[in-house]
Amino acid sequence: MNNMQDSSYTPPSVKELQKVLFGGKRFGNHLDEVWPNLFIGDMSVANDRYSLWKQGITHVVNAAHGRMYCQGSHDFYGPSVDYYGVPADDSPTFELSGYFFPAADYIRNALNADGVRVLVHCAVGVSRSASLVLAYLMIHHGYTLLDAIGKVKERRWIFPNGGFLRQLRALDVKLRKK
Incomplete structure (x- = not known):
């Protein structure tokens, strides 16, 4: 983890990030703990x-809120689970970055x-979901995007789309300038 604030820092290109992401195991469980008490999962487990x-899941962040097959809501989970919905499309043109800080704050x-x-x-x-977890690690734990990817990939194969990677790169640059 690199907490140094370096204004000359430049994260790897999207193409370089995709090469890193493509490596390693290419399968995931329905649910993987990628950080203490923080899990990434798919719709079947959700x-x-x-x-x-x-x-023992107490909080659910649904990064596909309102989308087909991901119909989770406060009503679905009931009073024992706190629910936070992000109505994101898995499309390179979808602007997920507006949800990075609110979702990261909710998780923290x-x-x-x-x-x-x-x-x-x-x-x-x-x-x-992986993009929101990467943003959380960057915002609240000082990881660079590349380090956050490495941390999550220790436990789960992830592959954010190119648009999300561009937005995460921009977040990385912004956080390094602070």
Whole structure:
């Protein structure tokens, strides 16, 4: 982890990031713990309330809120799970960056409490949800984008689309200038 503030820092290009992302294992479980008490998952686990209960999930961030097959909501999970929806399309033209700080703050605030386990999911659990978790690690733990990718890839194969990678690169540059 590099907490040094370096105004000359330039993250790798999207093409270089995609090469890094493409390497390693190319499969994921339905649910992987990628940071203490922070999980990335797909819609099959997110739609299985019993499975979430068994895993002790207390908070759900749905990065595909309102999209087909990802119909999670406050009503779906009931009072035992806190729900946060991000209505993102997995499209390179979708502007996900507007959700980076609110979602990262939600995750941080949740994880600051005892006994909390947070699931961030989308349809497949490799692009939208992964992008929000990467942003969280960058914003609240000082990781560069490349370091955040490396940290998550230790536990789960992820592959944010090119548009999300561009937005994460811009976030990386912005955070390094602060």
